[in-house]
Amino acid sequence: xxxxxxxxxxxxxxxxxxxxxxxxxxxxxxxxxxxxxxxxxxxxxxxxxxxxxxxxxxxxxxxxxxxxxxxxxxxxx
Amino acid sequence: xxxxxxxxxxxxxxxxxxxxxxxxxxxxxxxxxxxxxxxxxxxxxxxxxxxxxxxxxxxxxxxxxxxxxxxxxxxxxxxxxxxxxxxxxxxxxxxxxxxxxxxxxxxxxxxxxxxxxxxxxxxxxxxxxxxxxxxxxxxxxxxxxxxxxxxxxxxxxxxxxxxxxxxxxxxxxxxxxxxxxxxxxxxxxxxxxxxxxxxxxxxxxxxxxxxxxxxxxxxxxxxxxxxxxxxxxxxxxxxxxxxxxxxxxxxxxxxxxxxxxxxxxxxxxxxxxxxxxxxxxxxxxxxxxxxxxxxxxxxxxxxxxxxxxxxxxxxxxxxxxxxxxxxxxxxxxxxxxxxx
Numbered sequence: 001x002x003x004x005x006x007x008x009x010x011x012x013x014x015x016x017x018x019x020x021x022x023x024x025x026x027x028x029x030x031x032x033x034x035x036x037x038x039x040x041x042x043x044x045x046x047x048x049x050x051x052x053x054x055x056x057x058x059x060x061x062x063x064x065x066x067x068x069x070x071x072x073x074x075x076x077x
Numbered sequence: 078x079x080x081x082x083x084x085x086x087x088x089x090x091x092x093x094x095x096x097x098x099x100x101x102x103x104x105x106x107x108x109x110x111x112x113x114x115x116x117x118x119x120x121x122x123x124x125x126x127x128x129x130x131x132x133x134x135x136x137x138x139x140x141x142x143x144x145x146x147x148x149x150x151x152x153x154x155x156x157x158x159x160x161x162x163x164x165x166x167x168x169x170x171x172x173x174x175x176x177x178x179x180x181x182x183x184x185x186x187x188x189x190x191x192x193x194x195x196x197x198x199x200x201x202x203x204x205x206x207x208x209x210x211x212x213x214x215x216x217x218x219x220x221x222x223x224x225x226x227x228x229x230x231x232x233x234x235x236x237x238x239x240x241x242x243x244x245x246x247x248x249x250x251x252x253x254x255x256x257x258x259x260x261x262x263x264x265x266x267x268x269x270x271x272x273x274x275x276x277x278x279x280x281x282x283x284x285x286x287x288x289x290x291x292x293x294x295x296x297x298x299x300x301x302x303x304x305x306x307x308x309x310x311x312x313x314x315x316x317x318x319x320x321x322x323x324x325x326x327x328x329x330x331x332x333x334x335x336x337x338x339x340x341x342x343x344x345x346x347x348x349x350x351x352x353x354x355x356x357x358x359x360x361x362x363x364x365x366x367x368x369x370x371x372x373x374x375x376x377x378x379x380x381x382x383x384x385x386x387x388x389x390x391x392x393x394x395x396x397x398x399x400x401x402x403x404x405x406x407x408x409x410x411x412x413x414x415x416x417x
Contacts, residue, residue, distance in 0.1 A: 007297060008231050046253035048295060055313040069306055071297045073253045076228035076264060077113040077203040
């Protein structure tokens with residue numbers, strides 16, 4: 001199992017702040033694609049992805065017990 | 078003098094007398110003097126940073142006062158450009174700080190000499206286009222810069238040290254669409270402050286040369302929901318990054334000149350810039366607007382014109398803001414009527 005944490009408006013698109021999902025062995029890119037198919041309102045194009053609180057690229061392969069955080073860029077100021 | 082004003086800061090061991098002297102010799106460029114910028118300018122001025130260069134394209138409005146702590150009702154009434162109002166306020170707080178104010182839209186050509194002339198750049202902007210431009214210029218000229226952004230109760234910040242850390246482009250590989258702005262989501266002032274306390278703390282560490290003390294993460298927080306993520310970025314630097322990679326192209330220095338119009342964040346306002354700086358005198362602009370039957374007011378640093386539902390503002394460099402619309406074509410048409 002991999003735990004997914006949603007931040008900012010992403011949690012609204014998904015309707016929850018956390019999600020546990022069976023995706024070990026999958027890349028981050030494949031996970032994003034699967035989630036976007038599952039939740040049509042979800043936009044993951046520009047989000048920063050962290051696995052276990054470390055920035056990762058889209059080709060990173062997920063493992064059991066990983067905690068994935070999707071953080072959308074904030075623009076105001 | 079120095080001991081009285083800065084005594085508590087000098088007592089703070091990592092700063093001390095030597096550190097205070099370094100701060101007083103330091104120069105910082107602040108791009109944007111809105112929410113983030115005005116908090117940062119206030120803190121840096123009180124800390125005794127020697128020189129600040131402040132760039133902002135806008136003027137003070139009443140809706141700014143909820144979170145832009147340098148400004149007051151008097152600035153609103155006088156329609157003072159933020160950079161001008163910020164300078165006046167800083168001189169009240171700490172007259173030993175040297176301020177250069179620039180009332181202009183930051184672009185590659187006017188920002189580059191400013192970037193080259195300072196020790197550090199602080200992000201006070203409200204849009205990703207300008208942030209990526211700062212990122213390109215900072216990396217090109219090897220100047221540290223500190224990204225900051227906030228919205229609602231969220232905020233993010235990142236410290237970029239060219240040649241050492243990843244840059245903004247490594248982490249966010251293209252300009253995100255402006256789907257969420259303060260227009261639609263609003264903002265609470267603690268979110269602003271929370272970003273700025275991190276920005277200014279990192280800025281002071283850099284100015285003192287204490288880079289070992291830097292945070293080295295991309296920080297995200299949501300104050301309302303008590304969430305914080307501090308993401309390690311040591312592996313995020315991309316070899317093929319278009320800004321800090323092995324073959325940089327600095328994309329925002331290439332395309333910048335094509336964007337002469339923009340919709341201002343949270344303002345329901347479009348901005349039109351002339352292709353080259355116009356050399357119309359204030360009198361000529363007033364005369365032209367009057368001929369076109371606008372009700373004209375000259376506020377010294379800017380001129381306002383009102384007619385029917387049109388409310389516009391013209392700055393001495395020919396830059397025009399048209400309020401109450403996001404329609405850039407409408408803005409261009411009005412601009413041409415006035416200046417051609």
